[in-house]
Amino acid sequence: MAMNPTDTMKPRSHFVFTPETDELTSPVHQHRKGQLILALHGAITCTVENALWMVPPQYAVWIPGGVKHSNQVTANAELCFLFIEPSAVTMPTTCCTLKISPLCRELILTLANRTTTQRAEPMTRRLIQVLFDELPQQPQQQLHLPVSSHPKIRTMVEMMAKEPVEWGSLGQWAGFFAMSERNLARLIVKETGLSFRQWRQQLQLIMALQGLVKGDTVQKVAHTLGYDSTTAFITMFKKGLGQTPGRYIAGLTTVSPQSAKPDPRQ
Known part of the structure; x- marks a missing residue:
């Protein structure tokens, strides 16, 4: 399961689409970049040091860079991982569950479906900027257990x-x-x-x-x-x-x- 792309990548963001057929638990790990996990189908529970974060379909969990965490994914889940450079956009400094708007969801899916070469094109970069403008506006949801x-x-x-x-x-x-x-x-x-x-x-x-x-x-x-x-x-x-x-x-x-x-x- 590709969940930790090379942190030395030049792009400000990186997308990984992952379908899972069986329940899966990932070991504790961390990323230099911030990570947004969007649940398309199924659900994911993210465990950090002091909380459990529940992510149902059409929601996402935001994990700031450097935060150690593990993930438990339900069977037949479809997830989209978005890794963001800390300087690219102002996001919460702590973990949180976000209610993703239809606009943000479609932007993420569109960008995830484009190749690395396509993401460097001016039109795609403009879409990425729109996504970065929208992400900080997504409302936080109280779907966590301290x-x-x-x-x-x-x-x-x-x-x-x-x-x-x-x-x-x-x-x-x-x-x-x-x-x-x-x-x-x-x-x-x-x-x-x-x-x-x-x-x-x-x-x-x-x-x-x-x-x-x-x-x-x-x-x-x-x-x-x-x-x-x-x-x-x-x-x-x-x-x-x-x-x-x-x-x-x-x-x-x-x-x-x-x-x-x-x-x-x-």
């Missing part, structure tokens, strides 16, 4: 992800760690900036998106996360992301008919 290197926080993330139904209350965790609920609540706020309830809900949103993107029904996702009713799950989802699960996923899978899939050989 974590930390604290062993208790890491344990909670791992166990809640594996068994979300079994670990639903702060009291359960306080008993598990043999500490008071008050002290554990303070630790969570200190390490993540969120209350236990907010933090757990953010994990549930990310897990819900992962399931829905794979094709799981709303009912199955609600059951997996331990909700007594589908209605309660839908309420939580809408509160967190502003739309019901059905409408949210429908929006992710709506693709412009004019879109041209990049040639993976380029």
